[in-house]
Amino acid sequence: MFYYLFNYLDKTFDFPGAGMFNFISFRAGLAFITALIFSTLVGKKIIDKLQQLQIGETIRDLDLEGQMSKKGTPTMGGIIILLSILVANLCFGVLHNVYMILMLVTTIWLGALGFADDYIKVFRKNKDGLHGKFKIVGQVGIGLIVGLTLYLSPDAVIRENVSTQFDRETYTEVVEYSSQEIKSTKTTIPFFKNNNLDYADLFTWAGEHKQMLGWIFFVFLTIFVVTAVSNGANLTDGLDGLATGTSAIQGVALGILAYVSSNVNYAGYLNIMYIPGAGELVIFAAAFIGATIGFLWFNSYPAQVFMGDTGSLALGGIIAVFAIAIHKELLIPILSGIFLVENLSVIMQTSYFKYTKKKTGVGRRIFKMSPLHHHFQKAGNSGIDALWQYPLKPLPESKITVRFWLVGILLAVLTIITLKIR
Numbered sequence: 001m002f003y004y005l006f007n008y009l010d011k012t013f014d015f016p017g018a019g020m021f022n023f024i025s026f027r028a029g030l031a032f033i034t035a036l037i038f039s040t041l042v043g044k045k046i047i048d049k050l051q052q053l054q055i056g057e058t059i060r061d062l063d064l065e066g067q068m069s070k071k072g073t074p075t076m077g078g079i080i081i082l083l084s085i086l087v088a089n090l091c092f093g094v095l096h097n098v099y100m101i102l103m104l105v106t107t108i109w110l111g112a113l114g115f116a117d118d119y120i121k122v123f124r125k126n127k128d129g130l131h132g133k134f135k136i137v138g139q140v141g142i143g144l145i146v147g148l149t150l151y152l153s154p155d156a157v158i159r160e161n162v163s164t165q166f167d168r169e170t171y172t173e174v175v176e177y178s179s180q181e182i183k184s185t186k187t188t189i190p191f192f193k194n195n196n197l198d199y200a201d202l203f204t205w206a207g208e209h210k211q212m213l214g215w216i217f218f219v220f221l222t223i224f225v226v227t228a229v230s231n232g233a234n235l236t237d238g239l240d241g242l243a244t245g246t247s248a249i250q251g252v253a254l255g256i257l258a259y260v261s262s263n264v265n266y267a268g269y270l271n272i273m274y275i276p277g278a279g280e281l282v283i284f285a286a287a288f289i290g291a292t293i294g295f296l297w298f299n300s301y302p303a304q305v306f307m308g309d310t311g312s313l314a315l316g317g318i319i320a321v322f323a324i325a326i327h328k329e330l331l332i333p334i335l336s337g338i339f340l341v342e343n344l345s346v347i348m349q350t351s352y353f354k355y356t357k358k359k360t361g362v363g364r365r366i367f368k369m370s371p372l373h374h375h376f377q378k379a380g381n382s383g384i385d386a387l388w389q390y391p392l393k394p395l396p397e398s399k400i401t402v403r404f405w406l407v408g409i410l411l412a413v414l415t416i417i418t419l420k421i422r
Contacts, residue, residue: 002091003027024259024279027092028286035088035287039294043080047298047305050074073303076118078311080298081244081291082111085318088287097280098155099325102146103318109145110230110317113138114309129309139230139317143223146321150222151215157181158327159274160196161267175268181276185214187327188272190334190418196273197330225329226320232339233316235346235371240303241296242373242401246338246408247315248292253335253412254322255285260419261326270419278326288318301398335415338408345372376400 003021010018020026051074085107093100117130150156159177189197199221200214237243260266262279292315298304307315319336323329333340349370357363365386368378377397380389 001095002030003094021092024262024282028255028282031088031092031283032286032290034091035084035290036294038087039080039084039291040297042083043077043294043298043305046080046083047074047077050076050305073306075122075306075308076115076310077295077299077305078111078114078118078307078309078314080305081295081307081311082107082314084291084294085284085287088290089284092287093283094280097277098149098153099278100280100284102149102321102325103281103284105145106142106317106321107314109138109142110314111310114311114313117309117313135313136227139227139313140223142317142321143226144219146226146324147219147222150325151183151219155277156183156325157276158184158186159264159276160184160186161271161273164271175271177264177268177274184273185211185218186273187330188419189330191421195271195419221329222324225324225332226317228343229320229332229336229339230313230316232336232343233319234309234312235342236339236373237307237312238371239373239397239401239404240301241299242404243312243315244292244296244299244307245401245405247319248289248296249405249408249412250319250335251285251288251292253415254319254326254328255282255289256416257328257331258282258285258322258326261328272419273327275326281322281325285322301401331415331418334411334418337411338404342371342373345370345375373400373404 006015006018006021009015010021086104089100089104095101095104113130113135117135120126121129159179159181161175162178165174165176185199186196187199189195198214199217200210202217203210203213206213233243233247236246258278258281260270261272261275262277262282264274267274295307295311299307316336316339320329320332323332323335345367348366352366353363362385365384367375367388368380368384368386369375375388376391376395377400378384379394380392
């Protein structure tokens with residue numbers, strides 16, 4: 001909104017300072033500040049309203065320290081994050097940009113899906129919430145929309161880094177880009193010297209149809225990534241500030257990746273594909289970071305509000321779609337390593353329990369509890385038949401959260417430097 005207003009003032013009246021809104025860094029800073037202030041100021045009013053409506057979290061007694069003290073804490077606080085993201089981007093984003101449109105649609109779509117789940121849990125008193133198949137349909141739906149939009153939109157293009165020459169005088173690489181902007185199924189693959197992977201190359205046996213099969217594979221991969229990451233964020237949302245802080249860290253890394261990918265000079269330095277128009281994703285990332293940090297004001301231990309599925313499903317989906325839009329989806333296992341491990345811990349726990357029960361008649365566990373963050377809240381050798389008993393003493397919730405954040409920071413840094421580790 002302000003971009004269009006000040007762009008008009010600049011071109012029509014040569015209004016002093018209006019040209020600042022053409023700079024991505026300037027608008028990103030304003031988006032961050034707006035989302036941060038909005039989430040902290042309006043967040044308190046929303047929390048008070050949730051308390052008035054008696055929208056409190058229902059807590060299952062899992063015999064975890066301090067767990068029952070959370071009973072009655074307002075949930076559905078993800079509304080604060082979503083509104084902050086939307087307000088900041090509507091104010092400072094270029095709203096006709098295809099990447100901005102995709103991110104806003106993803107935010108609203110998955111926010112609405114999570115809201116429906118929370119609504120059923122809170123107001124209809126159904127602890128199971130929205131039926132699993134409807135969640136999957138919603139996640140598959142947004143994955144399909146994103147995949148097809150990136151396939152069909154003429155604005156979702158790249159310029160590929162086609163050759164590299166070494167300048168012996170300056171001891172630097174000089175990267176040359178293709179002169180044309182093209183639709184491409186190529187993505188960035190870490191740890192390889194020639195780090196562009198074309199999904200179409202997986203179907204060379206199909207001859208002239210390989211490009212079409214590459215796009216079909218890309219769409220299905222998009223659906224899988226969006227579903228996996230949004231579910232991973234949902235599982236991670238079990239301790240005060242854990243999912244929020246972890247998401248903010250990933251948002252910083254994604255913002256950096258979007259910035260270098262949309263700037264031909266930085267893209268050339270890193271020898272990665274140049275993505276025209278992806279600079280608007282920096283605005284979205286700034287708003288995302290501001291909103292999540294602002295929400296931490298209330299969600300840090302001891303939490304005054306929980307985000308609920310309204311926030312967690314949307315946060316995971318946003319991270320997934322963002323990475324896909326900048327052709328960095330294969331970095332997700334590193335960047336979203338916390339979400340991945342949380343997902344795997346549940347899968348491993350369930351599978352091993354069923355396997356041992358079928359074999360011996362008694363189900364055994366790998367972890368004391370899953371998702372993984374709850375494992376550290378349980379004492380070892382306390383009668384739980386688990387393969388991994390460390391730590392013997394339960395860790396305080398705040399310590400677990402901060403340690404997960406530290407691991408998340410290391411993974412975010414590793415994600416960025418993979419662009420140079422080849």
